[in-house]
Amino acid sequence: MNVDNSLSPHGGVLVERVQPLRSADDVAGLTAIEVREQIVHECVNLAYGFFSPLTGFMGSADVASVADSMRLVSGYVWPIPIVLDVADAELRRAGVSVGDTVLLTHQGNPLATLEVSEIFAADLTELAGKVYATTEPAHPGVQRTLGYANRFVAGDITLVCEPVISPPFDRYWRTPAQLRAELDRLGWQRAVAHQTRNVPHSGHEYLMKGAFMEAQADGVLVSAVIGEKKVGDYIDEAIVLTHENLRAQGFFRDEIHRTTALLWDMRYAGPREAVFHALVRKNLGCTHHMFGRDHAGVGDYYGRYAAHEIFGELPDLGINSVLTLEWWYCPACGGVAYEGICGHPDTKQDLAGRLIRSIIDGGAEPAPQTLRAETLALVRECADEYGFGSPFVTERYLRERTPVLTIPPPP
Numbered sequence: 251m252n253v254d255n256s257l258s259p260h261g262g263v264l265v266e267r268v269q270p271l272r273s274a275d276d277v278a279g280l281t282a283i284e285v286r287e288q289i290v291h292e293c294v295n296l297a298y299g300f301f302s303p304l305t306g307f308m309g310s311a312d313v314a315s316v317a318d319s320m321r322l323v324s325g326y327v328w329p330i331p332i333v334l335d336v337a338d339a340e341l342r343r344a345g346v347s348v349g350d351t352v353l354l355t356h357q358g359n360p361l362a363t364l365e366v367s368e369i370f371a372a373d374l375t376e377l378a379g380k381v382y383a384t385t386e387p388a389h390p391g392v393q394r395t396l397g398y399a400n401r402f403v404a405g406d407i408t409l410v411c412e413p414v415i416s417p418p419f420d421r422y423w424r425t426p427a428q429l430r431a432e433l434d435r436l437g438w439q440r441a442v443a444h445q446t447r448n449v450p451h452s453g454h455e456y457l458m459k460g461a462f463m464e465a466q467a468d469g470v471l472v473s474a475v476i477g478e479k480k481v482g483d484y485i486d487e488a489i490v491l492t493h494e495n496l497r498a499q500g501f502f503r504d505e506i507h508r509t510t511a512l513l514w515d516m517r518y519a520g521p522r523e524a525v526f527h528a529l530v531r532k533n534l535g536c537t538h539h540m541f542g543r544d545h546a547g548v549g550d551y552y553g554r555y556a557a558h559e560i561f562g563e564l565p566d567l568g569i570n571s572v573l574t575l576e577w578w579y580c581p582a583c584g585g586v587a588y589e590g591i592c593g594h595p596d597t598k599q600d601l602a603g604r605l606i607r608s609i610i611d612g613g614a615e616p617a618p619q620t621l622r623a624e625t626l627a628l629v630r631e632c633a634d635e636y637g638f639g640s641p642f643v644t645e646r647y648l649r650e651r652t653p654v655l656t657i658p659p660p661p
């Protein structure tokens with residue numbers, strides 16, 4: 251248990267590297283490299299300190315150390331490489347070399363400056379194998395890794411244009427410094443983080459309540475992962491609005507529940523991703539992080555409770571884990587029941603996935619205490635307002651949704 255020091259950011263100091271341009275002239279002479287949305291997310295996270303103590307994209311020594319031992323060269327725990335990949339041909343065309351300051355742009359607008367400290371190649375299959383414990387391209391994290399361009403460019407970044415977050419996410423967007431100030435105002439000495447990409451069913455609600463009690467917490471911070479989506483996921487708008495609604499409807503008192511957004515493209519790295527989630531929430535000011543079954547896993551690549559086991563190996567993480575088993579709906583118990591307590595394995599109804607989807611799709615009547623009527627009503631509203639009629643991601647949503655963030659042109 252490291253409660254005493256876990257209010258500190260990872261590495262001790264919250265990184266903030268933001269220096270807005272006064273005008274486009276400030277970066278007029280710099281070589282520009284256009285980056286995709288994935289990299290925009292990483293730049294924003296680096297600059298605001300979500301990834302403290304990282305100050306930029308990793309060099310070869312850190313990438314190797316993270317892959318081999320889940321630690322930065324500095325010794326701090328870090329489980330997933332944060333890299334900027336650029337094709338060698340593009341680097342040569344732009345004439346980028348070590349020592350240069352380059353400008354990263356998105357859709358033509360300045361985003362961040364990068365002080366190039368190293369340009370290197372890595373064996374992507376080997377890297378994927380170490381980080382994901384598999385090299386099967388069916389694994390989305392492996393696929394992302396194998397798809398990297400053939401050079402990594404390392405160096406510190408400074409955000410030069412702050413992103414504009416679109417409604418409704420602007421109401422939930424807080425930088426780590428802003429969120430820490432808010433938790434401080436609320437008097438949260440012990441805050442437990444709930445990572446989510448779901449609309450909350452009753453199992454999730456009890457997960458939060460159980461963790462709140464177990465951690466003797468002052469509050470629950472819902473940290474909704476907003477990032478790359480695939481068809482069939484919940485739409486982002488429904489995730490944040492339904493979580494917030496649990497507080498608005500009084501299922502959590504106002505002072506003990508907050509919802510915030512994290513721009514992160516899931517890697518599905520199982521236990522390593524669990525550690526990553528814990529570190530980011532530590533940077534947000536949380537002292538505890540809850541982990542349930544199959545946390546951040548995909549398919550059968552990781553054990554059901556692999557995320558639980560890894561924390562025992564990392565006593566210096568600086569944030570406490572609250573490990574939870576499964577909540578299900580049990581008609582015999584007459585409500586939401588907890589694995590390890592309920593003795594009716596034959597009648598239990600798994601709350602995850604299909605049951606809830608069938609309720610939302612209208613194919614099944616909501617059993618009492620599976621999905622709150624208030625949540626179901628709001629999910630349907632979100633479908634109409636944001637999802638082109640569906641609360642789940644469709645091809646149309648992927649094409650036509652309002653982007654979560656835009657990078658405005660400089661003044």
Ligand SMILES: [Zn+2]
Nearest residue numbers: 580583592594
């Ligand atoms: Zn039961």
